[in-house]
Amino acid sequence: MLPGRPWPLGASLTAEGVNFALFSGSAEAVTLCLYEADGETEAARIPLAHTDQVWHGCVPGVGIGQRYGYRVYGPYDPMRGLRFNPMKLLLDPYAKAWDRPLRWADEAPGLDLMDNGPAMVKAVVVGPDDFDWGEDHPPAIPLDRLVLYELHVKGFTQLHPDVPEELRGRYAGLVEPGPLQHLKRLGVTAVELLPVMAFIDEPLARQRGLSNYWGYNTLSFFVPEHRYAVADPRREFKEMVKALHAAGIEVILDVVFNHTAEGDDFGPTLSFRGIDNPGYYRLLAGDGSRYDNPTGTGNALDFSRPRVVQLAMDALRWWVTEYRVDGFRFDLTTVLARGRSGAFDPAAPFLVAVAQDPVLRHIKLIAEPWDVGPGGWQVGAFPPGWSEWNDRSRNDLRRFMLRRDLGTGALAQRLAGSSDLFCHDGRNPLASINFVTAHDGFTLADLVTYQAKRNLANGEDNRDGDGGGFGWNAGIEGPSDDPAVNDRRASLKRGLLAVLLACRGVPMLSMGDEVGHSQDGNNNAWCQDNATSWLDWHGADWALAALVARLIAFRCDHAALRGADWLDAQHVDWLASDGTAMAGGRWDDPAVRQLGMRLRPSSEEQEVLVLINGGLDAVSFTLPEGGWSVSVDSAESVAGPVGVQVELAPSSVQYLVRHPS
Numbered sequence: 001m002l003p004g005r006p007w008p009l010g011a012s013l014t015a016e017g018v019n020f021a022l023f024s025g026s027a028e029a030v031t032l033c034l035y036e037a038d039g040e041t042e043a044a045r046i047p048l049a050h051t052d053q054v055w056h057g058c059v060p061g062v063g064i065g066q067r068y069g070y071r072v073y074g075p076y077d078p079m080r081g082l083r084f085n086p087m088k089l090l091l092d093p094y095a096k097a098w099d100r101p102l103r104w105a106d107e108a109p110g111l112d113l114m115d116n117g118p119a120m121v122k123a124v125v126v127g128p129d130d131f132d133w134g135e136d137h138p139p140a141i142p143l144d145r146l147v148l149y150e151l152h153v154k155g156f157t158q159l160h161p162d163v164p165e166e167l168r169g170r171y172a173g174l175v176e177p178g179p180l181q182h183l184k185r186l187g188v189t190a191v192e193l194l195p196v197m198a199f200i201d202e203p204l205a206r207q208r209g210l211s212n213y214w215g216y217n218t219l220s221f222f223v224p225e226h227r228y229a230v231a232d233p234r235r236e237f238k239e240m241v242k243a244l245h246a247a248g249i250e251v252i253l254d255v256v257f258n259h260t261a262e263g264d265d266f267g268p269t270l271s272f273r274g275i276d277n278p279g280y281y282r283l284l285a286g287d288g289s290r291y292d293n294p295t296g297t298g299n300a301l302d303f304s305r306p307r308v309v310q311l312a313m314d315a316l317r318w319w320v321t322e323y324r325v326d327g328f329r330f331d332l333t334t335v336l337a338r339g340r341s342g343a344f345d346p347a348a349p350f351l352v353a354v355a356q357d358p359v360l361r362h363i364k365l366i367a368e369p370w371d372v373g374p375g376g377w378q379v380g381a382f383p384p385g386w387s388e389w390n391d392r393s394r395n396d397l398r399r400f401m402l403r404r405d406l407g408t409g410a411l412a413q414r415l416a417g418s419s420d421l422f423c424h425d426g427r428n429p430l431a432s433i434n435f436v437t438a439h440d441g442f443t444l445a446d447l448v449t450y451q452a453k454r455n456l457a458n459g460e461d462n463r464d465g466d467g468g469g470f471g472w473n474a475g476i477e478g479p480s481d482d483p484a485v486n487d488r489r490a491s492l493k494r495g496l497l498a499v500l501l502a503c504r505g506v507p508m509l510s511m512g513d514e515v516g517h518s519q520d521g522n523n524n525a526w527c528q529d530n531a532t533s534w535l536d537w538h539g540a541d542w543a544l545a546a547l548v549a550r551l552i553a554f555r556c557d558h559a560a561l562r563g564a565d566w567l568d569a570q571h572v573d574w575l576a577s578d579g580t581a582m583a584g585g586r587w588d589d590p591a592v593r594q595l596g597m598r599l600r601p602s603s604e605e606q607e608v609l610v611l612i613n614g615g616l617d618a619v620s621f622t623l624p625e626g627g628w629s630v631s632v633d634s635a636e637s638v639a640g641p642v643g644v645q646v647e648l649a650p651s652s653v654q655y656l657v658r659h660p661s
Contacts, residue, residue, distance in 0.1 A: 004058030006051040010094025011125045017060040018125050023307050024276040028074045030055035035067035039099040039122050067099050067122035072275050081278035081288030091271040095123035101226040102200050136242050138326055139250050141189045143430040144562040147552055148508035149188035150438055153228045156511055158534040171228050171236040175243035187552035190250035192329050198223035200261045205527050208459040213529035219261040221315035241324050250326035257312045258335035264298030265290055294373025295332055303350045304340045317359045327364025334371040334378050344378050355385055366433055380421030390418055390432040397436055398470035400614050401496050408595040409587035412574055415597055416567045417504030428564045432505030436496050437513055442523045444513035447471040448489040454521030465524030491651040494547055494634040498653035501551040502610045514548040516541035550632050554655050560599035560608040573598040579622030594619055607658040613648035620645050627659035
């Protein structure tokens, strides 16, 4: 073995062989373990040299395809946060590929990887591949034209009748003609993929006969998930990205840097914990045996430490340069911005690092701006360059359209882009990611069908999942045979989607909402890798999907609706149903259920008028002077030119344009 060098971290090809480098600031020794091609037979154990907290060595005669792992030596002293155990074979945090999916020993009760020996997944040395990107280039969709579609790779195609059976639930299945054409017909311009970095099932889920369907349990931040591949996850992921780009659709990854799959104090030691537990994780002050847990998942990575920031930055750059993804949505992003004190800091090291990085500063960055720790809700607090999931918008749209306990003033604030949250530091409405539903919570169909969650199948006695949600079941709990109830629920779904797509900011749709997908009342289906979560294409509501496509197309065609500027009196009129200006106490009166938003663009663009009826009765709306035409009616009862008044069905929305004078 040659001494090698302490950089870059991970396994990298050199003229002499492969250089291995592993960070551990607390270890006393590190041994590199090489394995034969079968991944079972150990070929060599090589002690590594040590420079500035990095253990390194260059091994001649090995190259691409080499399997390897580490054994790390040091004290086992949990009170000090030290959990070294050289009996454990550990996975390189910088692994770029696995030799196999991780499997719990025998997939049987006990679920213990024993000594992490032959049963343990091995890292694989990779190098430049021969993938042909051809004419691929990033679509570079401007934020004002971004329409996000939150999508699960498996759930989207597992039941799709036009996808070959062997490709269902796979990267390749997503870009088969049927699924891809559905995305294009809708008009979405980016897919936000639920986690596709290599993850594992939690032991507790396995004991219940379940698995981690959503994927928020990452073990390797550089490796595409195996379960979505037919054979080669690296190549198949690239083929998927290339095909989506060719269709004009960006690829945004939902990434989970806030915690790892090693879980709480009693979780398995697979990688980080055995390499440098206090160097990677947030530990409780005075008791290093316990983890600070602002994620609610058992542990949290410590982003106040430079090597943790480096790990995340290196991983993000890898996905942009190697896989050509267009952006990232960060799960529980507040964790990534907590300093040594534990408090949120908008100038935290990770946020600063991203802002100055030449590879990352031009891609799309989306924060889920909360966690479950103290001061965890930070919507609007992230710096320029970031967009954020806006749960205030989600809640207010639901309350206005479903609960009817919110005045038009709050609705107008959300329609205008939530300036109360984002109008600072030069930010604009495009910082707001607006949504009505997401993977976490009720689907849109269930939001108007159930008041109470039905999560018994998750094995937690219905204790898990959000107990609220501002939904309304239209007067009857669960599915109904009453045509009036079903008509009302259909109106509510259409109206909510129409209000969402009228809001300034970036709209996000949740997979299946456009075709009426139901999870039978389960609002926390993270472990339901079955028909509960998979999109039911046979039962799809194609009329609803067609309406969504028209709403998106209207938004795309009218800059007045997409504008990045904050609305002011020169650009917007807020109207009551009698055609007069909204004023005084009517803004806060929950009995006032109607609102008009007239957008006056500063350019030669058409004027747009959005009329919203959040009430349960039809209403006549007096229009401003000038000729108006209804382009889209969520109730699909009016179309074309109209006179001085227009009728709005219950829980409906109309998009109108003004005729040229």
